[in-house]
Each structure stands twice: as C-alpha cells, then as structure tokens.
Amino acid sequence: MHLRCVQSGINIDRETVRHLLGILDPEGVQQRARRRLQRRRYHVSGPNFLWHLDSYDKLKPYGICINGCIDGFSRNVLWVEAYVTNSDPSVIAGYYVRTVRAKMGCPRVIRADLGTENGTVRQMQHFMRTNFQDAFAGDRSFLQGTSQHNQRIECWWSVFRKHCTQYWMNLFEELKDDGHFSGDFLDTSLIQLCFMNLIQDDIDTTVKEWNCHRIASSRNRHGPFGRPMVMYTVPQLYGTQDYLVPVQHDEVEVCETECQFKSRFPCDKDVFNLCTLLMNEAGIDKPSNADQGLHLYHFLRTTILRQI
Known part of the structure; x- marks a missing residue:
C-alpha cells in the first residue's frame, strides 16, 4: 500500500x-x-492418484522441445523427454503410454494445461478409466486448467532450469549473439543433431538426482517430506497407499497404435544422413560433452554453408 x-x-x-x-x-x-x-493447501491422497503433465519451452527456439510429468504426492518425476517437438499430441501420448505400460497401470487423475498437445492423452486416460466406478472415473479422470493449477510440475520446472537448462540456454544464446545461429531450418537441425542426446543425458541425470534427494521439511511447505523415490514406491511409510489403477494389456496395445514414439534420428533424416557422411569423412565421432558438441556444430555448419 x-x-x-x-x-x-x-x-x-x-x-x-x-x-x-x-x-x-x-x-x-x-x-x-x-x-x-x-x-x-495442496493435498493428494497418495502416489499415482494425480499426475501433473506439462511442456517446457525454454529451449524450443533452438529446436529442443521438452515434456515432463511428475507425481503429485511424492514429487517423483515420471518422465522428462527432449525431442524435436512437444506440440504433437501423438508424441506426448507416446510418453504417457510407455510409462503406463512399464507400470501396467495409470493414475486416478491427470492434470494438464489447456494445450492441444494433451488431447490424445486425455482421450486415452478416459478410455482406460471408463469401466471404473470411483469418483474420478471416466471423463473426470483428466483435469485441464491454467498453469497456476498445475503447480507441482510448474514448481519443478524452476528446479529443472537451475540444475539443467540454464546452462544450455546460456550456451545457445551465446551462439546466437555471435551470429552462429540464425534460427533457420539448417541451424535448428544442427543444434538437434549435436546437442539433443547430450541434453537428454543431462536431463536423465537431473531427474535421477532429484528423485533420490531428500526433500526437507519446512513450515512454509506442506508434506510429505523425504526422498521422492521412497515416497513413491513405499507409501505405507507415510500412512497412505498406491492409487495406481490397473490396466489391461490389450488396452495398452490399442493406445500404442495412436502414438508416435521418439525416432532414432535426433533431427531431420536428410540432414542427419548428410552430417553422418561428413563426420565419417572427417573422422569425427559423435560428441560426448558440450565442447565437442560446439566443435561439431561449427564444423558441420561451416562445411555445409560452404557447399551451398
């Protein structure tokens, strides 16, 4: 005032x-x-009662599109995937179905924002929860709203940026400021080729560390507190239960026919084949760290632009 x-x-x-x-x-x-x-107060009954699903666009201007999902009770991260798109509903559905198949079950409820990329997941969640009689069966098993209501995953994105993506954002911004990234098809494809797998490895490490770290108690936050992986896998220690809803094998197979899974090519197939040929001729292996990725990016970009 x-x-x-x-x-x-x-x-x-x-x-x-x-x-x-x-x-x-x-x-x-x-x-x-x-x-x-x-x-x-935010409250969820137990693990697999509510999954929070969202896409992360901080690296999207450079062709790296990220999607993730986190369990609302335990804060255990279920998946974070980097790919060439996070706006294709069939790709997001692929992440969902792969996780459901691994667990042979789906959550009681999924919460997501109003983006169209979540449409196929919504239909599959409704399909798998159709024959149940609980309060969140059928159409009530998928909630959509503003990002403010998707607070678990939105909160985790801030942690994710600090421990993972800020480094890559700075790296790519420097490339752009130095005039080595224009945002066109070629530059975006080369970023994907040189850095996609490195970023996914960094993401996997960040997720593993998060799921195994201890969330300390605080008067300004509401529990439970502990290691996300333990809270997710042994909910009995916290006075609750696993709310995973069992699914049928044939239901998962039907859903898989509507999914698109990540390709083995990290970028456009023609660009990948051309770059692979240039790398073989120059005796350059795929990069294993950011410095090697930068070296490969500059080499491929210079060589291709010289030939155009």
Whole structure:
C-alpha cells in the first residue's frame, strides 16, 4: 500500500500508512495479524492418484522441445523427454503410454494445461478409466486448467532450469549473439543433431538426482517430506497407499497404435544422413560433452554453408 501511494504521487511514510490502514480497514489488519490469510493447501491422497503433465519451452527456439510429468504426492518425476517437438499430441501420448505400460497401470487423475498437445492423452486416460466406478472415473479422470493449477510440475520446472537448462540456454544464446545461429531450418537441425542426446543425458541425470534427494521439511511447505523415490514406491511409510489403477494389456496395445514414439534420428533424416557422411569423412565421432558438441556444430555448419 505504501508503494501504491508513492506511485500515485502521495508523499507519505510507512508508519503513517500503517496507522491509516488500522483506521480504514481494522478487520483486515486483525486478520493479517492473526495470519488467517493463508494460501490454499495442496493435498493428494497418495502416489499415482494425480499426475501433473506439462511442456517446457525454454529451449524450443533452438529446436529442443521438452515434456515432463511428475507425481503429485511424492514429487517423483515420471518422465522428462527432449525431442524435436512437444506440440504433437501423438508424441506426448507416446510418453504417457510407455510409462503406463512399464507400470501396467495409470493414475486416478491427470492434470494438464489447456494445450492441444494433451488431447490424445486425455482421450486415452478416459478410455482406460471408463469401466471404473470411483469418483474420478471416466471423463473426470483428466483435469485441464491454467498453469497456476498445475503447480507441482510448474514448481519443478524452476528446479529443472537451475540444475539443467540454464546452462544450455546460456550456451545457445551465446551462439546466437555471435551470429552462429540464425534460427533457420539448417541451424535448428544442427543444434538437434549435436546437442539433443547430450541434453537428454543431462536431463536423465537431473531427474535421477532429484528423485533420490531428500526433500526437507519446512513450515512454509506442506508434506510429505523425504526422498521422492521412497515416497513413491513405499507409501505405507507415510500412512497412505498406491492409487495406481490397473490396466489391461490389450488396452495398452490399442493406445500404442495412436502414438508416435521418439525416432532414432535426433533431427531431420536428410540432414542427419548428410552430417553422418561428413563426420565419417572427417573422422569425427559423435560428441560426448558440450565442447565437442560446439566443435561439431561449427564444423558441420561451416562445411555445409560452404557447399551451398
């Protein structure tokens, strides 16, 4: 309120504002003093009751598109995948079906934003939950809303950026500032070829570390607290149970026919074949770290542009 007064041209000190609020809004002051204005608490009954699904676009301008899913109870990350797209519904469905097949079960509920890329997952979740009679069966098994309501995965993206993507964002931004990345088809394909697998390896390491680290208790956060992997796999230690819904093998097979799974080519197939030929001629192996990736990127870009 003091800041609003200053921005409105009223020259007043904080103490005067405090006394005036006590006169004009005594009930509000009393409520704040008693700390009765609290954020709504996030609560999930147990693991696999609610999965949060979302796409991450910070590296998308460079051709690296990321999608992830996290368990709402344990904060155990179920998948984070880097690929050439995160807007194709059949690709996102592929991540979902692969996880469902590995667990031979689906969650009670999935929450996602309003993006069209989640449409196929929504249909598959409805299909697998059709014959159940619980309160979240059928159409109620998939919730869509704004990003603010998808808070578990949105919160985790900030951790993900700090421990993984910020480094790659800085690297690619430097390439762009130096005039070595224009954003066209060739440059984007070369970024995908040189860095896609490196970024996925970095993602896998980040996810593994997160799932095994200990979430410490805090008065400003609501539990449970502990290691996400333990909370996810042994919910009995936390007084709850696994809410995974069993699925039939034939149901998974039907869903798989509607999915598109990640290709073995990290970029456009023709660009991949050309670059593989150039690498073989020059005796260059695929990169195993960021410096080698940069060297390969500059070599391929210079060689191809010289031939055009």
